[in-house]
Amino acid sequence: MDVVMGLLGCGTVGAGVVELTRRRAERIEEMTGTRPVIKKILVRDTTKPRGVRLHGEVLTDRPEDVLDDPTVGLVIETIGGIEPARSFILRAIAAGKHVVTANKDLMALHGEEILDAAESAHVEVFYEAAVGGAIPLIRPLKGCLTSNEITDLKGIINGTTNYIVSKMTETGADFEAVLAEAQALGYAESDPTSDVDGLDAARKLTILASIAFHTRVNLADVSVRGIRSITAADVAYAKELNCVIKLLAVGRERDGVLQLEVRPSLVPLAHPLAAVSDAFNALFVRGDAAGDLMFFGRGAGCMPTASAVVGDVIEVLQNMRMGISETVGATRLPRKVVATNQGPEGRYYIRLTAKDRPGVFAQVAGVFGDAGVSMESVLQRRLADQDAQIVVVTHSVRQAELTAAADRLALLEAVAAVDNVLPVEEMDADGPVMDDIMDDLAAPTASLS
Ligand SMILES: NC(=O)c1ccc[n+]([C@@H]2O[C@H](COP(=O)([O-])OP(=O)(O)OC[C@H]3O[C@@H](n4cnc5c(N)ncnc54)[C@H](OP(=O)(O)O)[C@@H]3O)[C@@H](O)[C@H]2O)c1
Incomplete structure (x- = not known):
C-alpha cells in the first residue's frame, strides 16, 4: 500500500x-x-x-x-x-x-x-x-526517560555560535572577524541576530524544557544572553584558566521551580562539554533514575x-x-513556577580594566571582601596607557552578591570598566557526568538473584 x-x-x-x-x-x-x-x-x-x-x-x-x-x-x-x-x-x-x-x-x-x-x-x-x-533528543525525553524526574538539562544547541566560539578559541581572533568569516562560509546567516544573541538556543530550550520538565514554558521564561560581548581577551584568559567559552542552554528544576537560561560560560577543559566543537551539538540530561546522560552529534545539515x-x-x-496517536494530552501539562532571579549560584569570572598603580588591587580586593565574595584566582596583565587588566575567578557566590560587587567595582575611580562577567561551570555540582559514570562502573553491583 x-x-x-x-x-x-x-x-x-x-x-x-x-x-x-x-x-x-x-x-x-x-x-x-x-x-x-x-x-x-x-x-x-x-x-x-x-x-x-x-x-x-x-x-x-x-x-x-x-x-x-x-x-x-x-x-x-x-x-x-x-x-x-x-x-x-x-x-x-x-x-x-x-x-x-x-x-x-x-x-x-x-x-x-x-x-x-x-x-x-x-x-x-x-x-x-x-x-x-x-541527535535524538525529543523522543528520548518524551519516551525512554519519562519514568524519570528530570532535574537538569545543559547543552550546546546552537551550531553557529559554537562554530564562532570554537574558531575564536582556535585562532585568537575577535568575535566580529570570526562572524564575518562564518557568514562568508555560509555557517552564519547574513542577519546573525537569532543565533549570536542566543534566541535560537532559547527557542530550542523552551521545546526541550517543556518536554523534560512536563510543563509548558514560553520564550519569555528564558533569560537570554548571547555571545556578542565575548572578546578575544576573554577567550585568551579562559585558556589561561584551563577553560573554553561556550554558549550554554541550561534548564534546571529545584523544588518545583524552574530556572531557564542561555548564556556564555567558562567551561573547564576537563568538562565533557568543552570538547564539543564547531557545528556539533551536545546535551546533558540528569534524571533521578537514569542518572547522567549525554547526547552528542551533528546539530544541523x-x-x-x-x-x-x-x-x-x-x-x-x-x-x-x-491506529494509535501520541499527540493526545501533549499540552495538558501543569504550569510550573519559573524563577525570575535568574543566574546560578556558583563561581564567576570577572574581567575589569583598572589603573596600573599601587593600591588599586587592594581596593578591588576590598570591594569583593565587603560584598562577601571570596576570590579563588587572580590574573593581572599590564595594558598600554597605564592601565591593567584584572581577571578574578570567585569561589561559589550568589548572583546578588556578585552583582553588588560588580556594581561597586564600576564606581571605583581607579576602575575604568567592568568588561565582562561570566559564570564558570562546575565539575562537581553540575558536570560530574563522566566521573560519576566511571565510579558507577567501578562500584560492585548488587546481585539481583
Ligand atoms: N538547515 C539545517 O541544517 C536545519 C537543521 C535543523 C532544523 N532546520 C529547520 O528546517 C527548516 C528548513 O530549513 P532549511 O535550511 O532547509 O531552509 P531552506 O534551505 O531555506 O529551504 C526552505 C525551502 O522552503 C521553500 N519556501 C520558503 N518559503 C516558502 C513559501 N512561502 N512558499 C513555498 N515554499 C517556500 C523554499 O523554496 P525555494 O527553494 O523555491 O526558495 C525552500 O525550498 C527550518 O524550519 C529550519 O529551522 C534546518
Whole structure:
C-alpha cells in the first residue's frame, strides 16, 4: 500500500528528506507495511535546481496542491519561519493530515496551538529535527526517560555560535572577524541576530524544557544572553584558566521551580562539554533514575536533519498502521513556577580594566571582601596607557552578591570598566557526568538473584 505524502519546502532539509526517503524506501516498506510516495513538493521557485532526483511534475508553487489533496495523508514541513508555515500546518491538521516538521521557531512559539489542534483532529505532529538536528533528543525525553524526574538539562544547541566560539578559541581572533568569516562560509546567516544573541538556543530550550520538565514554558521564561560581548581577551584568559567559552542552554528544576537560561560560560577543559566543537551539538540530561546522560552529534545539515525528519515519518507511518496517536494530552501539562532571579549560584569570572598603580588591587580586593565574595584566582596583565587588566575567578557566590560587587567595582575611580562577567561551570555540582559514570562502573553491583 502507498502512503501519499506532501513536502513543503525543498531547500537544505527538504532535499535531504527526498533523498533519504528514496534511499530507505524498501526498509520503510518492511517496517511499516506502506510505501511512502512524495506526490507533491511545494517551493517558491519551481525552476530552481534542487540537487536531488525528482520525478516529473512533482514541484509546485501552489500550496493547495499539497494541502487540499485528499490523497495526501502526511505533510512534511521544511519551509521554516512562522508564516506561512504555521497556517499551512494548521490547514493540513484541519484536513486530517499528519504532520512532521523541522521548524524550531514555530514549535517554540506556537507549539501549544499546533499540538492542541492535532489532538482535536486526532492526527500526529512530530518535530524531532527541531532541536539538535540528527541527535535524538525529543523522543528520548518524551519516551525512554519519562519514568524519570528530570532535574537538569545543559547543552550546546546552537551550531553557529559554537562554530564562532570554537574558531575564536582556535585562532585568537575577535568575535566580529570570526562572524564575518562564518557568514562568508555560509555557517552564519547574513542577519546573525537569532543565533549570536542566543534566541535560537532559547527557542530550542523552551521545546526541550517543556518536554523534560512536563510543563509548558514560553520564550519569555528564558533569560537570554548571547555571545556578542565575548572578546578575544576573554577567550585568551579562559585558556589561561584551563577553560573554553561556550554558549550554554541550561534548564534546571529545584523544588518545583524552574530556572531557564542561555548564556556564555567558562567551561573547564576537563568538562565533557568543552570538547564539543564547531557545528556539533551536545546535551546533558540528569534524571533521578537514569542518572547522567549525554547526547552528542551533528546539530544541523542536510542529511543529519533529514535523518531526524525521516525517523519521524517512519514513526507516523507505524502509528497509522497500528491506529494509535501520541499527540493526545501533549499540552495538558501543569504550569510550573519559573524563577525570575535568574543566574546560578556558583563561581564567576570577572574581567575589569583598572589603573596600573599601587593600591588599586587592594581596593578591588576590598570591594569583593565587603560584598562577601571570596576570590579563588587572580590574573593581572599590564595594558598600554597605564592601565591593567584584572581577571578574578570567585569561589561559589550568589548572583546578588556578585552583582553588588560588580556594581561597586564600576564606581571605583581607579576602575575604568567592568568588561565582562561570566559564570564558570562546575565539575562537581553540575558536570560530574563522566566521573560519576566511571565510579558507577567501578562500584560492585548488587546481585539481583
Ligand atoms: N538547515 C539545517 O541544517 C536545519 C537543521 C535543523 C532544523 N532546520 C529547520 O528546517 C527548516 C528548513 O530549513 P532549511 O535550511 O532547509 O531552509 P531552506 O534551505 O531555506 O529551504 C526552505 C525551502 O522552503 C521553500 N519556501 C520558503 N518559503 C516558502 C513559501 N512561502 N512558499 C513555498 N515554499 C517556500 C523554499 O523554496 P525555494 O527553494 O523555491 O526558495 C525552500 O525550498 C527550518 O524550519 C529550519 O529551522 C534546518
